[in-house]
Amino acid sequence: MSTTNYIGKPTSRVDGPAKVTGTATYAAEYSVANMAYGYVVSSPIAKGKITKIHAEEVLALPGVVQVFSHENVPSLAWFDRSYKDDVAPGGSPFRALHDADIKFSQQPVALIVAETFELARYAASVLRVEYQQEDHETSLETQRAKGYEPGAGKTGFQPPPAPRGNPDKAWEEAPHRMEAEYVHGAQHHNPMELFSTTVEWRGEGKITAYDKTQGVMNVQQYLTKIFGLKKDDCRVVNEYMGGGFGSGLRPQYSAYLAVLAALELKRSVRLTLTREQMFSFGHRPHTLQYLKLAANADGTLAALQHHALHETSQFEDYTENVVNWSGMLYQCENVKLGYQIAKLDMYTPLDMRAPGAASGSIGLEIAMDEMAYAAGLDPLEFRLRNYAERDQNVDKPFSSKKLRECYHQGAAKFGWDKRTQAPGSMRNADGKLVGWGVGGGVWDATQQKAAAKASITADGKLTVSSATGENGTGTYTIMSQIAAETLGLPIEAVTFKLGDTDLPESPLQGGSWTAASVGSAVQSTCEALAEKIFKLARKMDDSPLRDAKFEDVEFASGQLRLRADHSQAVVLRDVLQASGEAKLEADSSVMPNMVKQNGYSLHSHNVVFAEVTVDEDLGTVHVTRVVNAIAAGRILNLKTARSQVLGSVVWGLGMALMEETVMDHKFGRYMNHNFAEYHVPVNADIHDIDVLFVEEEDDIVNPLGVKGIGEVGMLGVAAAVANAVFHATGKRVRDLPVMIDKLL
Amino acid sequence: MPQHPTNSAAAGVAAPPATSPVQLSINGQQHTLHIAPWTTLLDALREYLHLTGTKKGCDHGQCGACTVLVDGKRINSCLSLAVMHEGDEITTIEGLGTPENLHPLQQAFVDHDAFQCGYCTPGQICSAQGLINEGHAHTEAEIRELMSGNVCRCGAYVGILNAVKEVVDKGIKN
Numbered sequence: 001m002s003t004t005n006y007i008g009k010p011t012s013r014v015d016g017p018a019k020v021t022g023t024a025t026y027a028a029e030y031s032v033a034n035m036a037y038g039y040v041v042s043s044p045i046a047k048g049k050i051t052k053i054h055a056e057e058v059l060a061l062p063g064v065v066q067v068f069s070h071e072n073v074p075s076l077a078w079f080d081r082s083y084k085d086d087v088a089p090g091g092s093p094f095r096a097l098h099d100a101d102i103k104f105s106q107q108p109v110a111l112i113v114a115e116t117f118e119l120a121r122y123a124a125s126v127l128r129v130e131y132q133q134e135d136h137e138t139s140l141e142t143q144r145a146k147g148y149e150p151g152a153g154k155t156g157f158q159p160p161p162a163p164r165g166n167p168d169k170a171w172e173e174a175p176h177r178m179e180a181e182y183v184h185g186a187q188h189h190n191p192m193e194l195f196s197t198t199v200e201w202r203g204e205g206k207i208t209a210y211d212k213t214q215g216v217m218n219v220q221q222y223l224t225k226i227f228g229l230k231k232d233d234c235r236v237v238n239e240y241m242g243g244g245f246g247s248g249l250r251p252q253y254s255a256y257l258a259v260l261a262a263l264e265l266k267r268s269v270r271l272t273l274t275r276e277q278m279f280s281f282g283h284r285p286h287t288l289q290y291l292k293l294a295a296n297a298d299g300t301l302a303a304l305q306h307h308a309l310h311e312t313s314q315f316e317d318y319t320e321n322v323v324n325w326s327g328m329l330y331q332c333e334n335v336k337l338g339y340q341i342a343k344l345d346m347y348t349p350l351d352m353r354a355p356g357a358a359s360g361s362i363g364l365e366i367a368m369d370e371m372a373y374a375a376g377l378d379p380l381e382f383r384l385r386n387y388a389e390r391d392q393n394v395d396k397p398f399s400s401k402k403l404r405e406c407y408h409q410g411a412a413k414f415g416w417d418k419r420t421q422a423p424g425s426m427r428n429a430d431g432k433l434v435g436w437g438v439g440g441g442v443w444d445a446t447q448q449k450a451a452a453k454a455s456i457t458a459d460g461k462l463t464v465s466s467a468t469g470e471n472g473t474g475t476y477t478i479m480s481q482i483a484a485e486t487l488g489l490p491i492e493a494v495t496f497k498l499g500d501t502d503l504p505e506s507p508l509q510g511g512s513w514t515a516a517s518v519g520s521a522v523q524s525t526c527e528a529l530a531e532k533i534f535k536l537a538r539k540m541d542d543s544p545l546r547d548a549k550f551e552d553v554e555f556a557s558g559q560l561r562l563r564a565d566h567s568q569a570v571v572l573r574d575v576l577q578a579s580g581e582a583k584l585e586a587d588s589s590v591m592p593n594m595v596k597q598n599g600y601s602l603h604s605h606n607v608v609f610a611e612v613t614v615d616e617d618l619g620t621v622h623v624t625r626v627v628n629a630i631a632a633g634r635i636l637n638l639k640t641a642r643s644q645v646l647g648s649v650v651w652g653l654g655m656a657l658m659e660e661t662v663m664d665h666k667f668g669r670y671m672n673h674n675f676a677e678y679h680v681p682v683n684a685d686i687h688d689i690d691v692l693f694v695e696e697e698d699d700i701v702n703p704l705g706v707k708g709i710g711e712v713g714m715l716g717v718a719a720a721v722a723n724a725v726f727h728a729t730g731k732r733v734r735d736l737p738v739m740i741d742k743l744l
Numbered sequence: 745m746p747q748h749p750t751n752s753a754a755a756g757v758a759a760p761p762a763t764s765p766v767q768l769s770i771n772g773q774q775h776t777l778h779i780a781p782w783t784t785l786l787d788a789l790r791e792y793l794h795l796t797g798t799k800k801g802c803d804h805g806q807c808g809a810c811t812v813l814v815d816g817k818r819i820n821s822c823l824s825l826a827v828m829h830e831g832d833e834i835t836t837i838e839g840l841g842t843p844e845n846l847h848p849l850q851q852a853f854v855d856h857d858a859f860q861c862g863y864c865t866p867g868q869i870c871s872a873q874g875l876i877n878e879g880h881a882h883t884e885a886e887i888r889e890l891m892s893g894n895v896c897r898c899g900a901y902v903g904i905l906n907a908v909k910e911v912v913d914k915g916i917k918n
Contacts, residue, residue: 012854013854016854017843020853020865020866020869021841022798028790029790031794057757058757061757062760118780126757191861192861192895192897193861240862241861242862242864245897274803275804471860472862646900646901646903647898650899651899674802674806675801675802675807675895676804681901682892683887683889683892683896686902686905
């Protein structure tokens with residue numbers, strides 16, 4: 001019998017064959033009959049009013065079906081609350097084509113619908129729109145004095161904890177001190193798949209929206225509230241998402257516009273945004289951070305202050321947790337954390353992979369490096385001397401924390417002990433400067449409520465479903481693993497379905513919580529099904545399990561058997577066939593166990609070691625080696641988890657060396673809104689990356705003991721690279737990305 | 745305050761071009777399409793032939809997601825008009841293998857977990873086949889360089905390198 005133990009094993013993706021053959025279906029790829037094409041016209045100005053839209057000129061073109069704008073959009077839901085999605089920040093959500101006001105550059109001002117894509121694109125290119133332009137403000141630098149503390153409007157946002165100790169006095173009195181400002185520009189998610197929605201008109205006001213989203217439930221509730229649809233009449237589907245990274249957490253205007261057109265025209269419509277338009281609906285905000293650290297003579301932190309200011313739109317208070325992590329990653333008695341946002345004439349920022357923490361870890365982890373140098377200490381040794389045994393923000397112990405093991409194992413793998421401390425003291429065989437840097441971070445281990453359903457047929461085939469998503473994270477695979485192992489089935493006998501509002505409710509796919517939340521629901525559902533199967537097995541003629549209790553049996557290798565005596569077994573398929581039932585079903589909904597979790601701080605941790613080589617003449621930086629050591633509880637699939645962390649490192653390198661969306665303040669518009677000028681790492685940028693998962697058992701965080709790995713792996717990467725650049729060159733770059741001009 | 749028209753063209757918009765029949769040979773099959781001459785090869789594949797394995801990531805030749813093989817040579821199908829390819833043999837990801845019968849590159853991509861979301865993957869695989877056909881990528885550095893026209897935002901480059909290297913090393917031609 002083949003083994004049916006899958007959890008923790010490096011299992012290949014069950015959706016791999018579909019993805020490598022092009023048969024996986026993404027939002028823009030559903031084939032529906034009599035479909036029209038939409039194309040969005042975007043505003044070239046950042047602020048003002050639309051004064052005239054010459055729609056009649058393009059409506060005269062044969063094949064152009066309609067031009068939607070604020071002039072002809074029907075009366076829809078009135079109150080802001082109808083436009084609020086599950087993760088909307090405080091304020092008034094943007095409503096596309098609502099009125100003549102322009103609030104940001106690239107705001108959608110019209111939607112062309114035509115018989116072909118080519119025609120819609122052409123009509124959009126020739127549509128004349130006139131504007132009354134007003135003065136805009138898009139520079140965060142000029143708004144420093146206008147920063148304010150936002151309310152707790154967004155799910156998951158925690159205002160910084162109250163100060164502790166006396167950080168100002170401790171800083172003044174300490175022997176070693178540093179203070180500096182750190183800056184990074186705006187960044188855009190840029191998933192490879194363009195935002196797209198195919199709306200299938202099912203007649204009588206009923207639609208199915210195949211939408212690019214990280215949450216079909218979120219999109220469904222958004223659309224039903226705005227358009228006054230019944231849930232049954234508005235099915236939302238996403239079986240495969242070509243990358244999300246946070247861009248699909250909120251319903252985007254593409255979904256709204258495609259559904260609007262389909263309902264108005266009573267016809268199927270497909271709308272795909274352009275790559276330029278992918279820079280029009282949210283980004284990691286341009287952030288200014290001020291850090292002020294002091295160390296005692298023994299290398300312990302005497303004081304820590306971390307203040308952040310980032311941009312938001314005029315209409316919503318976007319928030320993320322930038323500074324809170326600095327109060328818990330290192331032991332320090334004198335801490336003050338501050339957080340403000342400032343309004344600009346741009347679209348609302350949007351959670352982007354490790355929102356807040358990725359930004360905050362740049363400030364904190366470069367500052368820690370600077371502090372270590374000021375105190376004459378090795379940067380890793382400095383971190384070890386300030387290891388936090390408790391979460392001082394909430395004064396609770398960690399449910400588990402193997403960060404010290406990460407430090408030791410990661411350093412050993414990297415060869416950190418061969419590092420010489422002085423900047424510019426290491427060179428490679430080619431004579432290039434070599435630098436070694438370290439950074440790291442901490443991320444929430446969160447569990448949300450989730451439900452799942454399982455059904456097994458007499459031929460032993462198991463189908464498990466939940467309305468979660470797959471955007472490259474491996475959801476199909478890990479859920480299949482959990483289900484297969486729980487019921488002792490080969491993974492080939494398991495089908496996992498997701499991304500459909502007809503399935504049991506699941507949370508948004510974000511926050512690194514899918515494995516914990518949906519995984520727990522899948523496990524619980526399969527356990528409920530196991531009990532049903534067990535009851536049937538006991539009733540079989542001459543059942544060897546007749547007198548057994550549920551605790552006495554296990555499901556393995558397609559059998560149900562006594563734990564104590566594996567020869568006392570029944571074949572699962574035989575049980576189902578003997579029962580005479582065509583199929584057996586179970587469902588379950590799982591909530592986090594608050595009673596168990598309440599006394600603890602639940603977090604994952606990592607440390608990153610990076611090696612760079614720097615060409616002194618050209619200022620070019622290459623990241624030649626990275627070791628990322630992670631403590632994130634139980635790892636469900638070593639293969640897909642490793643890929644998530646490899647991808648996180650690539651993201652961190654992008655953040656460190658190339659990614660920045662540059663605003664031209666004269667126009668209030670991003671200049672580099674395309675892949676040619678918004679640089680993301682390519683294959684030639686990537687060299688050796690090692691991923692270490694440090695063993696970490698945790699039975700408090702959730703029943704599976706998983707903490708999630710989609711985000712934690714990115715933390716500290718950019719800082720480790722920037723610190724390595726300092727070590728190589730002696731130049732401290734505090735304004736990311738580290739580009740050539742900053743080193744020459 | 746200035747008036748700011750987006751298009752300075754006077755009223756009266758030029759009519760779009762008429763459609764005409766275009767013959768394409770794709771994965772060994774002949775197709776006749778009635779399309780306007782400004783239809784890209786990418787849109788012809790995706791929107792008219794429903795061969796959606798070829799992906800649109802930028803429509804500007806900047807990401808490589810739309811890579812297909814034309815007479816064995818890799819091209820960005822978004823930068824080429826369908827009408828320019830009458831008489832050419834076009835191979836898309838659908839022509840390389842099926843879920844039941846994977847091409848060696850497809851199998852290597854699965855084995856090395858050389859993708860996450862899968863959206864850039866068909867382009868990566870077609871590009872890798874083109875690279876093998878070109879015959880001048882042998883070292884890891886060469887493969888990295890010559891696969892750098894295909895962006896993977898999930899950052900699966902380590903797996904992509906290992907998958908392509910494995911097939912290159914085995915000397916599998918196609």
